Amino acid sequence: DTGVSQNPRHKITKRGQNVTFRCDPISEHNRLYWYRQTLGQGPEFLTYFQNEAQLEKSRLLSDRFSAERPKGSFSTLEIQRTEQGDSAMYLCASSSPSGLAVSYEQYFGPGTRLTVT
């Protein structure tokens, strides 16, 4: 399977702990996105990378959140001092320009479900 993969699939942590999630995009996709989905809502954009450069961050991404993509391949999303409000599904997606018709179609991974107790 050459789709987007995310690890772990589930994470339970206590409030105040730090957590880190990993996303492996489709090989050679140069863009990588992070989204957060809470219960009953659609995914909300957090941040995205083109290669190793972080090009945009949402206002949702507080100072406790940091994302990296050090070699332009996999990415990590870290949440420091977790709060109960951080409980959500964290989704990763990747995309790549497609010739002259640049659609930036995004392919999503299965997500990491975070529960903060």
Place this chain on the structure above:
Amino acid sequence: AQSVTQLDSHVSVSEGTPVLLRCNYSSSYSPSLFWYVQHPNKGLQLLLKYTSAATLVKGINGFEAEFKKSETSFHLTKPSAHMSDAAEYFCVVRPSGYSTLTFGKGTMLLVSP
């Protein structure tokens, strides 16, 4: 700014009957529009996309959607529902020149035998 309104949080149909999931959008720039489906415990899957070509877009599994600029709508339809269509569906907008997606809140499609 862009936004998406999915007019129904839940839609119930019987197997073999037509499906209509409604979506209205707002975008400052000529948008691309998408429908994604999310089955339980599975990732989001792209059903179809509109990117300023034909206004009637055909997708996978017999779904199609029509872009109506005058009505700012992008409703999803399927002539005959199948049990396997039961899932949550998201209407998504991406303004021209931007990379990020804005999702609606989703419509849960329930299919009864």
